Amino acid sequence: MTELVIQAHNLSKQFGTLKAVDNISLKVEKGNIYGFLGPNGCGKSTTIRVLTGLLTPTTGQVEVLGLAIPRQADALRLRIGYMTQKFSLYEDLTVEENLFFMGQIYGLAGIELKARCLEQIDTYGLHALQKQMVGGMSGGEKQRLSLACATINKPELLFLDEPTSAVDPENRRDFWEKLFDLSEQGTTILVTTHYMDEAERCHRLAIMESGAIRADGSPDELMQKMGVNIVEVKTSGLRSLKSKLIANEQVRSAAQLGVRLRVLVYEQIPNPIDWLKSQYPELHNAELTQARPTLEDVFVSVTGASRE
Amino acid sequence: MISFARIRAVMFKEVKQLARDRLTFAMIVMIPLIQLTLFGYAINTDVRHIPVALVDQSHNQTGRLLLETVRATQIVNFTKTFDTPEAAKAAIGTGEVRAVLVIPHDINQRLAQQRALAHWLVDGTDSVIGGAISGLQNMPFTLDPKSANAGQTLLDANNTFEVALYYNPSRRTAVNIVPGLLAVILSMTMVLFTSIAIVRERERGNLELLITTPVRPLELMIAKIVPYIFVGLIQVVIVLGLGYLMFDVPIHGKPHEILLGSLLFISASLALGLLISTLARSQLQAMQMTLFVLLPSILLSGFMFPYEGMPVAAQWIAEALPATHFMRIIRGLVLRSAELSSLWQDSLWLGAFTLFGVFFAARRFTKTLD
Numbered sequence: 001m002t003e004l005v006i007q008a009h010n011l012s013k014q015f016g017t018l019k020a021v022d023n024i025s026l027k028v029e030k031g032n033i034y035g036f037l038g039p040n041g042c043g044k045s046t047t048i049r050v051l052t053g054l055l056t057p058t059t060g061q062v063e064v065l066g067l068a069i070p071r072q073a074d075a076l077r078l079r080i081g082y083m084t085q086k087f088s089l090y091e092d093l094t095v096e097e098n099l100f101f102m103g104q105i106y107g108l109a110g111i112e113l114k115a116r117c118l119e120q121i122d123t124y125g126l127h128a129l130q131k132q133m134v135g136g137m138s139g140g141e142k143q144r145l146s147l148a149c150a151t152i153n154k155p156e157l158l159f160l161d162e163p164t165s166a167v168d169p170e171n172r173r174d175f176w177e178k179l180f181d182l183s184e185q186g187t188t189i190l191v192t193t194h195y196m197d198e199a200e201r202c203h204r205l206a207i208m209e210s211g212a213i214r215a216d217g218s219p220d221e222l223m224q225k226m227g228v229n230i231v232e233v234k235t236s237g238l239r240s241l242k243s244k245l246i247a248n249e250q251v252r253s254a255a256q257l258g259v260r261l262r263v264l265v266y267e268q269i270p271n272p273i274d275w276l277k278s279q280y281p282e283l284h285n286a287e288l289t290q291a292r293p294t295l296e297d298v299f300v301s302v303t304g305a306s307r308e
Numbered sequence: 309m310i311s312f313a314r315i316r317a318v319m320f321k322e323v324k325q326l327a328r329d330r331l332t333f334a335m336i337v338m339i340p341l342i343q344l345t346l347f348g349y350a351i352n353t354d355v356r357h358i359p360v361a362l363v364d365q366s367h368n369q370t371g372r373l374l375l376e377t378v379r380a381t382q383i384v385n386f387t388k389t390f391d392t393p394e395a396a397k398a399a400i401g402t403g404e405v406r407a408v409l410v411i412p413h414d415i416n417q418r419l420a421q422q423r424a425l426a427h428w429l430v431d432g433t434d435s436v437i438g439g440a441i442s443g444l445q446n447m448p449f450t451l452d453p454k455s456a457n458a459g460q461t462l463l464d465a466n467n468t469f470e471v472a473l474y475y476n477p478s479r480r481t482a483v484n485i486v487p488g489l490l491a492v493i494l495s496m497t498m499v500l501f502t503s504i505a506i507v508r509e510r511e512r513g514n515l516e517l518l519i520t521t522p523v524r525p526l527e528l529m530i531a532k533i534v535p536y537i538f539v540g541l542i543q544v545v546i547v548l549g550l551g552y553l554m555f556d557v558p559i560h561g562k563p564h565e566i567l568l569g570s571l572l573f574i575s576a577s578l579a580l581g582l583l584i585s586t587l588a589r590s591q592l593q594a595m596q597m598t599l600f601v602l603l604p605s606i607l608l609s610g611f612m613f614p615y616e617g618m619p620v621a622a623q624w625i626a627e628a629l630p631a632t633h634f635m636r637i638i639r640g641l642v643l644r645s646a647e648l649s650s651l652w653q654d655s656l657w658l659g660a661f662t663l664f665g666v667f668f669a670a671r672r673f674t675k676t677l678d
Contacts, residue, residue, distance in 0.1 A: 052520055070676070077522045088517035092328050093321065104317030105521045181350055 003030040005157055005188045006051060011060035013046050013211075020046040022211035024058075028190060028204075033183050035202030036192040037299065043211035044192035045085060048159050051190070052082060064156060078106070081155035083146050085162045091135035095145055098134060099152065106153035120148040124178065142169035147178060153188075158182065160191040164198060176201055196295045204297075207302050215303040223293040226301050228252045228264040230271045230293055235261075235286035244280070253300050258283050262291065264301060314523055320532035322505075326535060330494040332501065336539050340493050340546045344554070347485050358440065361388040361396045366415040374411060374425060377447065383440055384409075397429060406430070407441050487642045488611040491634045493547060494570070495577050495605045496598075498540055502581025503594040505532045506673070511591055512546035525670040533578045533666070541548035541567065548642070560645035569648055570640055571660040573634035579665025586672040603651065605631035633657050 006028035013021040028034045036044040048056040051064055053073025062069040067076050089098045099117045108116055121127055124144045129137065134145065143163065150158060161174045164172040176198070179189055183203075191202065199205055199219065206216040215222055235241065238261050245254045245263055252261075252264035267271040273288045322596050326332060364371055378384060392395040395409040408429040419528055430441050447635070506528075509515040518528070544567065551557040552571070580601065588594035605614060608622055609631035615623065626632040633654035640646035648655060 052518060054516075056676060074522070077520060080520070082517065082520040084513060084516045086513045086516075088513040088515075090321065090325065090514060091512070092325050097321070097324065097350050101317055102521070105518075105523055107311065107313060107522070185403055267578055 004028065005030050005032075005065060006034075006190065007063045008051065009061045010064060011047070011050060012058045013043075013050055014058040015056060019211050021050065021057075022206075024211075025214050026206065026213070028188060029059075030188050031183060031186055032203040033179060033189045033201070035199050035205045036190070036208055037194065037196075037199040037205055038192075038208035039194060040305075042208045044208055045161050045206075046211075048161050048190065048192060052076070052080065052159055065113065065262075078153065081150035081154050081158040082154065083160045083163050085165065087142050087146060087166070089134060089146060089149060090141075090298070093120075093132055094131050095129045095137075097130060098145060098149060102149040102152050105299060108152070116152060120152055124148040127245070139166040140168065140174075141176060143167050143171065151182065156187065158187055158189045160189065162192050162194070164193070165193070172198065184230065196299065200295050205301060209303040215298070219295055220297075222298045223295065226293055226298050227267050228293075228297070228301055229269070230291045230297060231263045231265060231272050231276060232257075232289050232291045233261040233263060233276070233283065233286055234259060234288075235283065237282075241282070248279070250275075255300065262297075264297060269277070269296040310524065311522075311528055315527045315531045318523065318528060319534055322532060323535045326539075335497065336543065337546065339497055341550070343489060343493055344486070344547060344550050347489050356382050357385045358383060358407065359387045359405050360384040360407040360409060360441075361390055361399055362386045363390050363396050363408060365413040366411045367413075368416065370415050370419060370425075371411045374415070376411075378409065378444065381444065381447065383444060392667075393429065413581075417503060450500050465543055483609075486547065486555060486557040487516070487638045490544060490547045490570070490602055490638055491573065491609060491631045492606055493543060493609055494540055494574060494634070495631050496602055497543060498536060498574055498577035498603060499581040499584065500595065500598050501536055502532060502538070502578045503584035503588065503598050504591050506582065506585035507588050507591050507594045510589075519676075525673040526666075528673065529582055529666050529670045533575070537571065537574055538577055540578075541658050542569065544574075559642050560569045561641035565648040566638070566641050569634070569637045569651075569655065570644045572662070573630060573637070575662040576630040576634075576658045577664065579662045579669065582669040583665050583672070586669050599647045601629075605629050608632065630658055630661055 006026060008024065008026040010022060011024050011026070012019065015131055024047065026047075036047065038044050050057050051062060051069065053070040053076060056070050064076055065079055067073075069076060069162065087277075090101070092103065096117065099120060100113065103113045103117055110195065121130060124147060126141075126144060126148060129141060129145075134142065135144070143166065147163070150160075164175055169176065179191070183189055191198075193199055202219065204216065204218055205222060206213045207222070217225070233241070238256055238259075242254045242256060242261055245251050245261075250266050250269055252266060254261055254263045256262070263272075263276070265275070269275045273290060276288060277283050321509065356378070362375065364375070375386075384407070386409075388396075388399060390399065390408070393408065394412050396405075396410070399405050399408070410429065412426065415425055428441055428444070500584040506515070509518060548557075548559060548566070552559055584594055584597045584601070588597055604625060608618065608626040609615075609629055610626070611631070615626060615632065615635075618626065636646070637651050637654050637658075640651050641648065
């Protein structure tokens, strides 16, 4: 059996009358990249903060790296890395100074500290920026520095709270390369995101909405057990067609993608293309094709419930 | 276990940030400089050389002697002489003079009967001038000026007035104000700098990261205080040095005792600032809370008004303020060349305040976001 790094049972966190996290249970295996996918305000950050001991859970048990949280949070801090949603290093210090500072905080000193800082500067391509004041750097550069600082203590477990919200797609791809490197070295990574492409890269995924986990599993599993077939319709008058379709009980949802309409039809309809043509005569001359599900479809199909 | 490596790391980080923050750095030097000049020169509660007129109806030795004693205070300048009080009163009306001294013809008789010797007719529109001349009411007067210290005063004199004369014969404010100003400047800058110290990290988002690291609250508090201790000591040197050079404020006490006393107060102010910093949610709030402490520190500490003259309730508040205790220490050390050991109660209080302040700040600074 694989080793569990994070175990949470019936975890809830309440702020006043607001249930930010509502009775979630969670298991994260060692070496995995585990993603929390969900819209803003769905409780992703709160969950991370509870898991790191920054917030005390209202109810439920949490065990991280074999330590009871929040009671043993102090011991945990030496073994984890944390990258906050908002950039949180010192803008009036240079790249090198920030790295040194974080290294010292984690108890590194002398030659060991210098060697580790150089190693991180190498790994994260910060050579040219070494003496630069952080305040003037770009989003991608700041993010690389944040990751370098968060991993300076070689953490067993790394928490990343929306790490790529302020960077462009190219930097995001490079960033994920680094995460896969870390994962291969045995670091467990817990990452929150609201980007589908980013979520697709995770080993496992939990889709969160209103403080609850709506679905979890590997991205492939999630796509397979979705319970809908997808038909792409290419025709004119998509806007009016869309409003007609979503009124149908057998249609889970419909979303427009340029000139196509992506229609999610429940699995109990055996042949969705014929069914659609028979239900809607105006579709006889339209181009209908069955499509492969994407994570966005999964997301839409599991999170709609509370909106209806 | 407290880690000195971590304290050192935070401390050096703090110093680097301080050195790069030009505005704060300028404040360290500019606040003492500006305040000293303002209080020393501009805000002078001693009104001097008020233009007044004289109506001398006595024409005798006692009258001339009284006139000389009044002149010697330098509070008034006799710019006009009139024959009748009525003519002099008209001059007040036109604004030529602000007051008139009328020495009556029966001055010797009044002296013998211990009655008021002469009359002041004062333009009451300016209360400061009114106050300054009313201050002359209890002016000690003796027929033999050379034996003034022998105490052969013929009229009842105010005791405090005599004491003030003893240390500060020309009644200059600077002598009393400069050491007091040191307490005000230190409360202002020390409390302000540290009250912002932790809130700033919270506002900039640094704190969220810092609390996920192994840094302990007490380590953070100590590291935040130490750099500012040196800043405070620099300010002590600036204020007392300039006070000496610009306003001839004598420094009687031993330098190491003055520094030690200041160190106690600096630490207490920094601890207070830290406590504010853990209570405030934003830098703006921290500044407002600082003002809340600063105002009573200026008004009640004995800087503006003598402690003894305050109502009992105000004295209780004053006792709780570090500035009050430092005011006693620094005035004692600088002006009366007292020993720090003789002011042990105030010193002890400041020391205890520091320890409690740092302790409670560390207690209040929990490493959670709840």
